Amino acid sequence: MMVIRNYNWKTPSAPRRVTAKAMSPHAIQVIWRDPDLNGKDGEKDSRHYIVKYKEVNDLVNGSDFVNTIRSRQLKVKINKLTPKTTYDIWVKTVKNKKASSWTKANQHIQVLWQPPVASKLNGQTVGYTLQYKHTGTTDEDIQTVTLADTLHHTLTDITDNETYDVRLAARTVNGTGPYTGWKSVFVPQNSDEGLNLSDHLKLDLVVPPPSDVKVVNKTSTSIFLVWSVDKIPECCPVVAYKIVISNYNDSSEYEIVRGTAHVHLMSLTPSTLYGVTITALSTTGESSPSKETLFTTLEADIAEQVKIVSGFKNEDTLTSSLFLHKVRREAGREYICIASNNVGSDKSHLYLPVYETPRIITSHGISVTSGSVARLACEAYGKPVPDIIWIQSTSGTVFDEV
Incomplete structure (x- = not known):
């Protein structure tokens, strides 16, 4: 059977x-x-x-x-x-x-990322700082992990059926850069989740270059420029700006540094092509230069009327005078007097200094809280350079000279 x-x-x-x-x-x-x-x-x-x-x-x-x-x-x-x-x-x-x-055995989130662009780094990368928290919670819930110079990290103390937010910042020898935006990831039950942040974490340690450079006012010898900087990182405030001025007529170049997002360039040459680039200087380094702004100064109008007066003339001398009416600062330059006859010629160089009464260029104040330090600023121009005193208009108090 x-x-x-x-x-x-x-x-x-x-x-x-x-x-x-x-x-x-x-x-x-x-x-x-x-x-x-x-x-x-x-x-x-x-x-x-x-x-x-x-x-x-x-x-x-x-x-x-x-x-x-x-x-x-x-x-x-x-x-x-x-x-x-x-x-x-x-x-x-x-x-x-x-x-x-x-x-x-346990859940984990594996975080992967790409390093910052080398050209935007201020110093050698020494590591990264990673932060994560439950989605919807306050900053008090943030957990911070300090990492070496690696491009990945695994979070293991996580819970099933929860959503987490993750962000990252790069650290160099000069400090920590700004954090990226938060990236969310859901951890399902009994399943590991890999979070690749290569396309989401772009790390910059310096401010972007100044943009929207505008010519506000232009004359034959001066120009007023203003500009702005977008998205200044909290880590790296701008402390000053470097302005490079290039004269394309004689290939000369010079630079100045200003603490404000505007500048009044003076003593320029009339009818000349100039180029200006502006670089933002932050606490962690400098930005790349702005796109070059080109402009040509106006043609100089030295005097509205030129008059030559011949004076007394004897057998061997002649006195000649050049009169410049309504002289402006542009007339302050070198002049040449040339005398010639059928035997030869001679010349003399003369420099005409033009003085100007003082004028206020800019002035501004700020709102402050009682008990704190206040700063009022006033910029003046004159030739010779003027002195500045401060007076409280109500009481008549005179403050120290600047």
Whole structure:
């Protein structure tokens, strides 16, 4: 007689509460529960467990190498591990040639990023600062991790079914740059999530170049320029601006530094092509120069009327005078008197200094809180350079000269 037995073996349940505990720098112990045993280890029958593990950083290098261990107990010790390394660990149950699904030991978020653009760095990169928090919470919930000069990090103290916000800042020998915007990631139950921030974390340690440079007023010898800087990082306030002025008629160049986003350039040459670039100077370095602004000064109108008067003339002398009416500052330059006859010529160089009464160029004040320091600024021009005194208009108090 032939007896046929139909074994309808049930697929075992997946292990639960898989946890890992470090035993030494090179070893961990993994423990778990089997819901089919109800805590009775002696009833395992023919069942056994397979534990697999791999370095989390292998994801960065594209490796799929996985180690496996078999165990008949509800625990296993894994040796010969690399110190200071994060591992992924899974466990499944096998009985009667049927296996449960894998259960992961813990969740993690792996954060990957690209380094800042080298041309925008102010000094050598020494590391990164990573911050993360639960989405929707306040800044008091932010966790901060200081990292070495690496391009990846794994967050392990996270919870299933939660959404996290992550951001990053680069650190150089000159300080910490601005943080990137927050990037959100949802961690589903029993599944690891890799967060690649390469396209989201763009790190800049310096301010952008000045933009929107405008010519407000122009004469034959002066010009007034204003500009702005967009999105100044909180880490790196602008402290001054470097203005480079190029004279394209004689190929000369000079630079000045100003603490405001405007400048009044004077003593320029009439009918001359100039180019101006502006660089923002911050606490962590300088920006790239702005796009060059070109302008041509107006044609000089030295005098509205020129009159030559011949004076007394005897046998061998002649006195001649050149009168310049309504003289302006542009007339302050060198003149040449040339005398000639049929025998030869001679010449004399004369310089005409033109003085100007003082005039206020700019003045401004600020709003302050009682008890703090206030600064009032006044800029004046004159030739010779004028002195400035301050008077309180109501009381008549005279302050020290500047």
